[in-house]
Amino acid sequence: KNEVEQSPQNLTAQEGEFITINCSYSVGISALHWLQQHPGGGIVSLFMLSSGKKKHGRLIATINIQEKHSSLHITASHPRDSAVYICAVNTGNQFYFGTGTSLTVIP
Amino acid sequence: DTGVSQNPRHKITKRGQNVTFRCDPISEHNRLYWYRQTLGQGPEFLTYFQNEAQLEKSRLLSDRFSAERPKGSFSTLEIQRTEQGDSAMYLCASRPGQGGTQYFGPGTRLLVL
Numbered sequence: 669k670n671e672v673e674q675s676p677q678n679l680t681a682q683e684g685e686f687i688t689i690n691c692s693y694s695v696g697i698s699a700l701h702w703l704q705q706h707p708g709g710g711i712v713s714l715f716m717l718s719s720g721k722k723k724h725g726r727l728i729a730t731i732n733i734q735e736k737h738s739s740l741h742i743t744a745s746h747p748r749d750s751a752v753y754i755c756a757v758n759t760g761n762q763f764y765f766g767t768g769t770s771l772t773v774i775p
Numbered sequence: 776d777t778g779v780s781q782n783p784r785h786k787i788t789k790r791g792q793n794v795t796f797r798c799d800p801i802s803e804h805n806r807l808y809w810y811r812q813t814l815g816q817g818p819e820f821l822t823y824f825q826n827e828a829q830l831e832k833s834r835l836l837s838d839r840f841s842a843e844r845p846k847g848s849f850s851t852l853e854i855q856r857t858e859q860g861d862s863a864m865y866l867c868a869s870r871p872g873q874g875g876t877q878y879f880g881p882g883t884r885l886l887v888l
Contacts, residue, residue: 672817701876701877703879708881710879710881710882711818711866711868711879712879713876713877713878713879716876754817754818756817756818761823761831762820762823762831762833763810763818763820763877764820765810765817765818765819765820766817767815767816767817768815768816768817
């Protein structure tokens with residue numbers, strides 16, 4: 669069993685739709701990260717969370733430490749949001765990554 | 776560019792050859808991580824350094840793999856006697872401390888023929 673599970677694995681949405689990607693983890697963590705990876709491999713850190721909720725532009729990330737669950741929301745999705753979104757947890761010394769959610773936003 | 780850099784960006788090698796990758800982290804970052812990523816999967820942790828000390832190694836890091844960070848700045852990852860299963864993207868990331876965000880390099884894509 670993976671330490672980090674993401675759902676869905678693949679997601680296709682129409683431009684403008686509200687998108688939710690879920691992440692569940694099974695280990696004790698000091699922080700959870702949401703990452704964005706574009707074709708070609710570049711990874712960008714979107715959020716680092718240890719509690720509550722963070723918002724950056726059209727992106728919102730929430731975490732429930734008791735339930736070991738986090739969600740990434742994208743409001744008013746746009747084709748440029750198409751990418752792989754990866755959930756990662758920091759246990760202190762190590763990072764564990766989900767397999768990613770491949771998002772395609774169709775114009 | 777003051778981000779994390781990796782060299783080379785691509786490497787094609789024959790099975791059995793040795794390869795070495797380099798990572799230059801953001802200069803004030805004392806923590807440096809190596810990951811491996813295969814197609815369709817998330818990154819897998821390989822090892823991490825705090826300054827020059829290698830503090831954690833994954834079981835994935837067989838004895839053919841070795842990583843160094845001799846002066847606490849750049850790091851190298853060497854794979855000896857490469858196998859086809861070593862083909863992957865090798866990612867490096869750095870961060871300023873335990874509570875900081877990781878910044879990823881562009882990766883080195885390795886293809887072992």
